[in-house]
Amino acid sequence: MRIFDPHIHMTSRTTDDYEAMRAAGVRAVVEPAFWLGQPRTAPATFRDYFDSLLGWEPFRAAQYGIAHHCTIALNPKEANDPRCLPVLDELPRWLVKDRVVAVGEIGYDAMTPAEDKALAAQLQLAADHGLPALVHTPHRDKLAGLRRTLDAVRESALGTERVLLDHLNETTVEEAKDSGCWLGFSVYPDTKMDEARMVALLKAYGPERVLVNSAADWGRSDPLKTRKVGDLMLAEGFSEDDVDRVLWRNPVEFYGMSGRLVLDVAATAPTHEGNSVLRGGE
Amino acid sequence: MSRPTTDDLPGAARAWLDQALAEAAARPNSQGPISVWELRLAEAGRRCGPAHAEAARIRILAAARPDATALARVYFQGTAEERLAVLRALPDLVPGPDALPLVEDALRTNDTRLLAAAVGPYAARHLDRHGWRHAVLKCLFTGVPVDAVADLAERARGDGELARMLRDYAAERTAAGRAVPEDLHRVLHHADQEV
Numbered sequence: 226m227r228i229f230d231p232h233i234h235m236t237s238r239t240t241d242d243y244e245a246m247r248a249a250g251v252r253a254v255v256e257p258a259f260w261l262g263q264p265r266t267a268p269a270t271f272r273d274y275f276d277s278l279l280g281w282e283p284f285r286a287a288q289y290g291i292a293h294h295c296t297i298a299l300n301p302k303e304a305n306d307p308r309c310l311p312v313l314d315e316l317p318r319w320l321v322k323d324r325v326v327a328v329g330e331i332g333y334d335a336m337t338p339a340e341d342k343a344l345a346a347q348l349q350l351a352a353d354h355g356l357p358a359l360v361h362t363p364h365r366d367k368l369a370g371l372r373r374t375l376d377a378v379r380e381s382a383l384g385t386e387r388v389l390l391d392h393l394n395e396t397t398v399e400e401a402k403d404s405g406c407w408l409g410f411s412v413y414p415d416t417k418m419d420e421a422r423m424v425a426l427l428k429a430y431g432p433e434r435v436l437v438n439s440a441a442d443w444g445r446s447d448p449l450k451t452r453k454v455g456d457l458m459l460a461e462g463f464s465e466d467d468v469d470r471v472l473w474r475n476p477v478e479f480y481g482m483s484g485r486l487v488l489d490v491a492a493t494a495p496t497h498e499g500n501s502v503l504r505g506g507e
Numbered sequence: 508m509s510r511p512t513t514d515d516l517p518g519a520a521r522a523w524l525d526q527a528l529a530e531a532a533a534r535p536n537s538q539g540p541i542s543v544w545e546l547r548l549a550e551a552g553r554r555c556g557p558a559h560a561e562a563a564r565i566r567i568l569a570a571a572r573p574d575a576t577a578l579a580r581v582y583f584q585g586t587a588e589e590r591l592a593v594l595r596a597l598p599d600l601v602p603g604p605d606a607l608p609l610v611e612d613a614l615r616t617n618d619t620r621l622l623a624a625a626v627g628p629y630a631a632r633h634l635d636r637h638g639w640r641h642a643v644l645k646c647l648f649t650g651v652p653v654d655a656v657a658d659l660a661e662r663a664r665g666d667g668e669l670a671r672m673l674r675d676y677a678a679e680r681t682a683a684g685r686a687v688p689e690d691l692h693r694v695l696h697h698a699d700q701e702v
Contacts, residue, residue, distance in 0.1 A: 272584075280587040284618045318541060322586050323552035323560070485553045 226468060228451050229253040231476040232359070232391060232411065232438035235282055235293065236274075237262075242441075242448045243289040249452040253292040253488055255480055256282060257330045257359055259300045262443045271299070271312045275319050283324060292490045294480065296329035296359050297322075304343035305335070313346055320354040326483040327351070329359025330391070333370045336363065341377070348381035357387040357482045359409075362397060364416075371397045375404050389436065389479055394418055398430055407479050411440035412450040420450070420457045427458065432471045436479065511562040513555070520555045524563050527551070531570035544571040545581055548589055564592030568600060575605040582609045587618055594624035604633040614642050622646060623655040631658035640669045643694060644676065653690045663694055665702035670695060 228250045235243070235256050246254075256278055258271075265271060278295040286293035297319045303309040319325060328351035333340050344360075351358040360378070363370035371390070378388050390401045391409035394417065401408055410426070411417045418426075423437060439450040447453075455468045480486050513524060531544035548567050552560040573581065578600065582593045594613055597606050606629065613625035626642050634642065639662060646653055653659055663669055673695045677687045 276584075276586075280590070281616070281618065284587060284620070318584060321541075321546050321549045323550065323588065324586065487552075487557055489557075 226250040226452065226455050226465075226472065227252050228455065228472045229255075229476040230438055230448070230451050231255050231389075231436045231480065232257055232409065232440050233448060234259060234440070234442035235286065236277060237443035238441060238448060240285070240289070243286065243291060246448050247289045247291060249449050250455075251291060251448075251451065252490070253294075253476075253486075254286065255294050255296060255326060255359075255476070257296040257327075258298050259330050259442070260302050264306065265303060266306075266308050268309065268312045268315060271309070272315070279319075279322055279324055287490055290490050292486075292488050294324050294326045294486060296327040297325050298329050298331045298347055298359075299343055300330055301332050301334040301340045301343065301361075301363075305337055305339045310339075310343075313343065316347070316350055317354070320350060320356065323485055324487070325356070326480040326485050327357045327359045327389070328354070329389075330361045331358060332361040332374055332391075333363045336366070336370060336373060344374075344377050345381065348378065348383050351387070352382035355484065357389065357479060358383055359389050359391060360406075361391040362393060362401075364392070367392075367394070368396050368400075371400060375400070375406075378404075378406070387482060391438070392417055392440070395422070395426065398426060402430060402434075407434045407436060407475070409436045409438060411438050412447075412454055413440065414445055414447055420453050423454050424457050424461050424463075427463070427467075427471065428461070432463075432467050432475070434475065435471050436475050437471055511559070513559050513562045513566060516555060516559050516563070520559065520563075523554045524551075524566065527554075527563075527567055528570045531567050542571075542577075545577075548581055548585070548592070552588055560588060561592050561595065564589065565596045568592060568596040572600070575601065578606060579609060582612075587621065591620055591624050594621065594629075595627065597629035598627065598632070601629070607633055610634065611638065614638070614645065617649065619649050619651050622649060623651045626651075626656045628657040631656075631662060636666070636668075640666070640672060643669065644672055647673075647676065647688055647691050647694070650688075653694055659694065660697045660700075663697035664700045666698045670698035673698065 230251055233254050233256060235254060258278060275297055283293035299312045328347050331344050331347045348358055360374055362374060378385055385405035389407040389409050392411050393401050393408055410423055412420060412423055437451055437454050439448050441448040451472055455472050458468050527547035544567060548564055551563045555563040582590050610625045610630050613621040622645060643656060646656060673691055677691055680687050
């Protein structure tokens with residue numbers, strides 16, 4: 226089983242996770258820029274974060290045979306902080322970079338006017354840079370949040386076929402599917418979706434335009450949830466081809482719209498036998 | 508070490524690179540918030556493909572002839588791949604020691620690609636003795652082959668302090684029950700030579 230986790234925050238994970246992910250079949254990941262669990266207070270810390278998403282983290286991933294790409298954005302939560310807002314003006318410098326395969330995560334958190342502005346501006350940036358957009362749906366007031374998100378997308382220059390709506394669930398899947406957007410589901414130990422509910426949704430709505438991710442980060446989460454969904458799909462009667470479609474071909478097709486996916490890790494791995502994540506001396 | 512070239516670049520990518528080189532040569536440090544050649548440097552990977560990206564970036568840098576400020580900017584705002592190209596281009600771009608902060612930055616990372624590029628001819632020419640010894644030791648620590656270290660034999664020859672550092676490191680490895688890297692003996696051999 227080859228797996229592409231289209232949403233995982235590897236910066237917060239250990240090399241043990243990389244090793245286990247590789248063993249489970251994960252060959253590619255996309256790491257969306259997001260909130261770090263603690264608010265940032267200045268654009269400079271975003272710059273360092275973006276740099277690590279384009280430097281150290283892909284290097285670390287390559288040590289384990291995993292192709293690492295990222296999405297770049299000012300996340301909705303921090304779009305509410307005027308100290309962070311200037312990051313918006315600096316985004317174009319990163320959006321031209323290789324390995325940046327979408328604008329994201331953008332979307333709504335508390336559905337404030339500041340979030341409206343940041344979302345509209347960044348949907349436009351995606352259109353300007355030939356990138357698709359990863360738009361998450363809010364944790365609170367999710368259905369209203371989805372509808373407001375879809376309004377923003379329809380008012381933007383970006384077509385719905387270039388938008389991935391993430392963190393969907395039973396209450397939002399139908400309207401999201403009708404919109405023509407790609408459908409993202411985050412499978413978590415407690416919250417969001419679990420494996421059984423995910424497979425039930427796949428049975429009800431089919432595998433077309435569906436992406437499954439672990440969204441693993443610094444909170445309670447599991448970077449192997451993608452594999453667990455694949456296993457349950459097979460146990461529940463889906464074909465290997467269905468699994469490959471959901472866990473590999475759909476994310477490749479969506480992020481491939483950027484023209485920047487390089488899935489051959491060997492081509493990007495260090496020329497030299499790198500073991501520096503082992504800290505040397507091992 | 509053979510340098511990558513753009514000789515076998517396919518047609519569309521070659522046309523893109525030719526255009527990028529012309530733009531870089533014409534207006535190196537102007538046009539809006541981001542100079543065109545800096546954009547081309549950023550997107551060279553997807554335009555030319557991973558196998559040719561580094562060679563293409565080095566040619567764009569050579570055509571743009573950035574001053575020290577512009578070079579530092581594209582390094583510090585670059586991805587690991589862009590930084591790699593800047594480090595490789597340094598010996599041909601910067602005659603004096605002005606770009607040493609870039610090399611020192613790369614030597615502080617743990618990215619073996621950057622480390623290998625940082626210990627090239629520019630470091631051999633300009634890095635002070637203390638910094639150079641630590642760079643060599645870091646190569647041994649992180650598994651970067653010392654073949655990457657430019658002018659290794661010449662700079663190491665007769666360096667008693669380097670020899671001491673290498674012997675201490677070998678003793679530390681042995682005490683821990685670990686093998687001493689073959690490269691360490693090679694460097695030690697040079698360091699033990701009479702000047």
